[in-house]
Amino acid sequence: MKPDITLWNFCSSHMSGSTRFVSSRVLNFICIEYYRNVWITDFDRNEVMKGFLYEEGRLLRWSLFSSTVDYMCQKLKVNISDLESFLHVRGFDINNNYNPGKWARKGWFLFFVTVIYDNSISIKDSLIKEDSYYM
Numbered sequence: 001m002k003p004d005i006t007l008w009n010f011c012s013s014h015m016s017g018s019t020r021f022v023s024s025r026v027l028n029f030i031c032i033e034y035y036r037n038v039w040i041t042d043f044d045r046n047e048v049m050k051g052f053l054y055e056e057g058r059l060l061r062w063s064l065f066s067s068t069v070d071y072m073c074q075k076l077k078v079n080i081s082d083l084e085s086f087l088h089v090r091g092f093d094i095n096n097n098y099n100p101g102k103w104a105r106k107g108w109f110l111f112f113v114t115v116i117y118d119n120s121i122s123i124k125d126s127l128i129k130e131d132s133y134y135m
Contacts, residue, residue: 003039003077003116008070010078017094023073024064026087028098031062031108033090038113039077045115048075052106060105076113 005013011026012019030038040048051059061068100108 001037001079001082004080005078006074007038007076007078008073010080010083011073014080014084015094020069021064022094024062024066024069025094025096025098026092027062027069027073027076028100029087029090029092029096030083031100031105032098033086034108034112035083035086036112036114037079037082037086039116040075040113041077042115042117044075045113048072048109056106060102062105077116 007027008019008023011022015022015026048059058066059068059072062072063069
């Protein structure tokens, strides 16, 4: 499995509604559900981590009113068919307001988002447990 698209572009092209609104709901949902099949480049992860040092509170605001949603979702990469399946199986509802706590958000980013080194995704493929979210 390989990333096809940024989370931002997934939300804008595969779901209806304003992109930030949809992105906020999806980002918070995949965090609460500990979705693992999310990638970020080494460069982007380092940039986000520097932001955590100086602006942690702002970077962890994932509400539909926050531009941080745009920033984070444009950095994160997903596989279209896998994310669509995950959202369906886990019962994602665009009308629900998912709100993981600050530590859940930070922990998900640090431990569940996989880094792509040198734009290589072969390492990620070996780490993925197929259908791990169905358990």
